[in-house]
Amino acid sequence: MRRLNRRLVLSVLGVLWIAALLLYLGTRKRLEGVGPGGQLQTPKGSDIDWDDLWDQFEERKYLSARRWKGGEDPYRLYAFNQRESERIPSDRAIRDTRHHRCTTLHYSSDLPPTSIIITFHNEARSTLLRTVRSVLNRTPVHLVHEIILVDDFSDDSDDCRLLIKLPKVKCLRNRKREGLIRSRIRGADVAQAGVLTFLDSHCEVNKDWLLPLLQRIKEDPTHVVSPVIDIINLDTFAYVAASSDLRGGFDWSLHFKWEQLSPKQKAKRTDPTEPIKTPIIAGGLFVIDKAWFNHLGKYDAAMDIWGGENFEISFRVWMCGGSLEIIPCSRVGHVFRKKHPYTFPEGNANTYIKNTKRTAEVWMDEYKQYYYAARPAAQGRPYGDIQSRVELRKSLKCHSFKWYLENVYPELRIPEESLYQTGMIRQRQRCLETQKSEGQDSPVVILNPCITSKGAAAAAQEWTYTYNQQVRYQKLCLSIQTLFPGSQVVLLPCREGDGKQRWNKVGSHIEHMATRYCLDTEMVGDTNENMREVVINPCESTAMSQRWEMVMS
Structure with missing residues (x-):
């Protein structure tokens, strides 16, 4: 009987010990304390079964x-199709869009783990969750130290x-609207x-996306790399493969654009898995x-909300001793929206101008003109x-913007050297x-027989x-006064940035940028073919009346 009682006591103690252990683990899983600065603490999760955590997460709710x-x-809310996003599972399968050679590459076994920082403001829950879940599903556990939202x-x-x-996830909440730039610094x-x-916060990472980055x-900590x-x-919400022959570029207004690698650059790329040097990164990833x-x-913390920060950090990386690369064997999908679903306190355009102007003043030297x-x-x-920021540049002993143009982005043409072209604009004879x-207060624009000799008459056609x-023409520019078909082309004082004065040569057409109409000529009256006015x-x-040749020297 004594032995039976002893066994009973040991059994009870064993049950109580298991219950206490389960209670302890359950408490750890549910721990949600609020720390200083609004930081939400989460369990470390390294020894917790991820499936259990997913089971505890009430996704439907x-x-x-x-x-x-x-x-x-x-x-309306997010500037993308919310209905379609909510129909798609948070863990949907996507096609592996890498070049087939990427699957043959081998990476170091001791790659450094990373902190993944995702900033957002009023993001759709479906896309935010899909972003986080894609990271957890398609990234080796030991390489994700934490996901900081x-x-x-x-x-x-x-x-x-x-x-x-969710596993690895931590949350920081700003006490006021700070914008992407200052939020990323905080993270x-x-x-x-x-x-x-x-x-x-509206991405889906693809298979083995993190390893090549x-x-x-x-290999070199001064590399800054993008998928x-x-x-x-x-x-x-279809997942579409992008070209792997693209790199980042921009124009003098600091407007980002994707550009194809030149034939010469493509010829040098014998291996499609090799990194692509890029003058600028898109900035999001x-x-x-x-x-x-x-x-x-870090970032320029005086920049507001969003926009232009990718130019500032790209110039700084290149000019101060680093490099920017796009890694073809890393693929991440991104929802590209046509407009911002949120408001900018000072307006979208004003914010972008402020941010890019800070970039120009600090980094572009005399080229800011x-x-x-x-x-x-x-x-x-x-x-x-x-x-x-000026003092930072000096302390880092950074290169000049002239160096950047010569060594990183020689394809960006310098206006004074290459784009002031003078000559005749001809339609047949x-x-x-x-x-x-x-x-008359100002001259009018007409069509006259071309003059090939020098002199005052020829100057009127220059x-x-x-x-x-x-x-x-001197200080006057081809312009229009109304945006309707048949509007007469006139000469007005040149004004930088006036859309009515911008023209583009497209084949044999000269296209008016604001209206997308073409430079044309029409007869004045009904009889005289020689009397034609210039219109759009x-x-x-x-x-034939819209065909022009720009004979520029």
Whole structure:
């Protein structure tokens, strides 16, 4: 009997010990304390079964908030098709869009882990969750130190807070709207890993996306690397492969664009898995060594909300000793929206001008004149104190912008050297000419027989096509006064940035940029073929009156 009682006691103690252990683990899983600065603490999760955490996460309840309702505009809240996003599972399968050679590559076994930083403001819960879940599903566990969500003062704090039940996820909430730039700085400051990975909140990472990025950082910490950014269609949410022959580029107004590699650059690329040097990154998705990020001065914290920060950090990386690369074997899908679903306190255009003007003033040296010529609205606009950024550039002993143009982006043509072209604008045997009669305030534009000899008469047919797409005669520019077909082309004082004065040569047509109509001539009256006025009309490929030759020297 005594032995039976002893066994019974031991059994009870064993049950109590197991119950206590389960209670302890359950408490750890549900731990959601609020720390200083609004930081939500989460369990470390390294020894917790991820499947158990997913089981505890109430996905259906999380996604039920602010769901699209029949009859509503599905684009109203987020500027993409909310209805379609909510129909797609959070863990949907996507096609591996890499080149087949990527699957044969081998990476170091000791790659550094990374802190993944995702900032958002009023993001759709369906896309935010899909972003996080794609990272957890398609990334080796040991390479994700943490996923830091920075909630930039969204209307509903639960958008972020409820996600800390997921593995590796932490949440920071701003006490006021700070914008992407300052939010990313905050996330980077608390990140514990030695490598930072910045993602947007409407992405889906593809298979083995992180390994090739970390490999380049391990090989050289001054590499700043970006994946090939695939396209998630904003209407259907179809995942579409992007070309791997693209790199980032821009014009003098600091407008980002994707550009094809030149035939010469393509010929040099014998291996499609090799990194692509890029003058600029899109900015939403990239990986950088944390010590290098801090050494370079993080982001310019005086920039507001969003826009232009990718130029500033790209110029700084290249000019101060680093490099930018696109890694073809890393693929991440991204929803590209046509407009911003959120508001900018000072307006979208004003914010972008402020941010890019700070970039031009600090980094572009004497070449900033071309920025102002291409973006005249920036003249006289306030842009804050830049002294600390100027001093940063000096302390880092960075190269000049001239060096950047010569060594990184020689394809960006310098306006004064290459795009002021002077000559005649000819239609068969007749040329555009300026003619001023007595009593007229300014000359008119007519067609007259071309003059090949020098002299005052020939000077009236001499036009200058400028780098910002104006057609000038001395200080006057070809312009229109109304935007309707048949509107007469006139000469008006040149004004930088005036859309009515911008023209583009497209084949044999000269296209008016604002209207997309073509330079044309029409008879004055019914009888005299020689009397023709210069107008704009809808473009017609067969219209002889719309065919022009710009004979420029």
